[in-house]
Amino acid sequence: MTQGGKRRPDDLSWPEALTEPVQALRAEPSLLVALSGGLDSIVLLHTVLHCLSGTQVRLRAVHINHQLQANAGDTEAFCRQLCQQLGVELVVERVAVSATDGPAAGLEAGARAARYEVFERLLASGGTLLMAHHQDDQAETVLFRLVRGSGFGGLAGIPARRRLGKGWLVRPFLAVPRCELKQWAETSGLAWVDDPSNQDQRFDRNFLRHAVMPLLKGRWPNLLVRIGRTSEGCREGAELAQTLAQLRFDQLSGDAGELSLDGFKSLSLAEQKNLLRWWIAQSGFAVPERGDWAQVVSELVNAGADREPELAGAGFAIRRFQSALYLVDERTPPRGGISTLVPEQPLRWGGYRITLVRCAGADTQIPRIQVGARQGGERLRAHPEGVSKPLKKWLQEKAVPPWERARLPLMSLDGELIGVGLIWLSPRFQGALPESGWRILVEREFD
Structure with missing residues (x-):
């Protein structure tokens, strides 16, 4: 742990480079500061607390304990003590990290996924999360993505502001070099905790930070500014590419969100990939x-x-x-088995939501409507006066893609089909005044 004084933020001298981007957030209704206990997040918390003085903004800090380091408990205790001293509400979340891509890369990816899951949950009612990424982080990210073969979007680097769940993620220090954060923290006598894993060069970002970046900075002292210009240019290029893709999609898409194959073929390879x-x-x-x-x-x-x-x-x-x-x-797999609709209780079925609604004048007897998947051999009478035909043939005539056929919920009453997904529903169960007195509502979960 790096020790320093215990002065409150109001006692410190504040550089404009730190306060200006945070002052712009004074109109936010609520702010959540990601507090790791490291130098960067400690400086951010002090800065935010100073800039919010005299406002009605609700300020909280969140500490994610990944439980990976020997000093994880000490770091959590440090964050608790600091927030108690500063009078800041603290949320502590302990997460379990799983590594799936190897001992180093897997831990990095798993830890990131775990903490962002917590962040999104805490932003379920909106609000803004602040993170202390700085100019060095931006440069490392761009270089990291460069060696991984990223395109325009990846080389655009870390966005200063983006959507996160139902809230926003903002990085106010993205234009500030880490050396300035450290100099201010040391001059102001702040305390922070050093994460020992930040020295482990098995992790790609640590290798860039400790083995590569010092060499590049020694050769090009203004490296961070240069990489920042590159990322800005790539960001503009990515925005133009997105605008073009939106235009092409609007031109080529159909009612079901599909893309015309003939129209897609007419585009250049670069436009197709984009x-x-x-x-x-x-x-x-x-x-x-x-x-x-x-x-x-x-x-x-x-x-x-x-x-x-x-x-x-x-x-x-x-x-x-x-x-x-x-x-x-394909996030929701096809569902098997048979379910029975209960009035006013939506049934979630393989990506669909099906609800049986009682209408005015409906019989007191509840129809026993069952929902299940195709088993083979089903027949459908699409029109009351028409003939029945094999459901398989009818779906082919309706040009239903093969992968959708297995996912369709089939609704039946007394062994007779009365509904097929969103494609067809018997007149007895649809409209303002359905013949049966009962209405079936079918929706897609991800629409």
């Missing part, structure tokens, strides 16, 4: 990091009519069906 990446990110999924985008695009476009090409990612897949491309949400 549109796919934008589509994935806009749908809330992580864009796969891969170097074979050209091959993937070629397969989606040029594979034979009897093939089923796809671009698979975490929780989604882009698939081709007939003359269109579809982005398929």
Whole structure:
């Protein structure tokens, strides 16, 4: 632990580089400061407390104890004591970190995922989370993504402000070098805790910080400014690419959110890759990091009519069906078994939400409507006076993609189909005055 004085923020001398970006947040209704106990977050907490003096902003700090270091308990105790001294409400969350990509990379990714899950939960009612990333962090991030082969979006670096759950994430120190934070903290006599894992060069960022950055700074003293200019240029390029992708999507998309294959083929390869990446990110999924985008695009476009090409990612897949491309949400697996609808109680079924609603004048007897998946052999009478036909053939005629057919909830009453997902519903159970006196509402969970 680095020891210093115990003066309150009002007793300190404040450089404009620290206070100016925080002063802009005085109109926020509530602020949450991520407090690791390290130098950067300690400076941020003191600065925020100083700048909020005389305002009605609700200020809290949150400490995430990853339980990975031997001094994790001491660091938590330090944060508790500091916040008690400063009169700041503190939220402490202990998380379990799982490593999935190896001993070093996996711990980094697991720790990040765990703390951001907590952040989003704490922002469930809105608000703004402040993090103490600084100019050195920005440079390390850009270099890290460069060696990983990132494009414009990755080289844009860390955004100063972005959405996080139902709130916002803001980094007010992003233009401040760490040396200035450290100099001010030492001059002001602040105390903080050094994380021993920050010295472990098995972690990629630590290797860049301790082995690479000092060499680069020695050769180019204004390295941080130069990398900042690069990231700003890449950010502008990424914004232009997103604007273009939005325009192309609006031109080529259909009612179901699918992309016209013929229209997609007419774009250049660069536009095709840009549109796919934008589509994935806009749908809330992580864009796969891969170097074979050209091959993937070629397969989606040029594979034979009897093939089923796809671009698979975490929780989604882009698939081709007939003359269109579809982005398929696979976060909810198909559901099995049979469920019975209970009036006014929504049934969540494989990505759908189904509700049985009693209408005025309905019979007191509740219809026993069952919901299940396709088993094979079902028949459907789409029109009261029409003939029944195999459901499989009817779905083909309706051009329902094969992957959707297995996910469709089938609603039946006394062994007769009365509903097929969002595609068809018997007149007896829809409209302002359904014949049966009961209405069935079907919605998609992710719409």
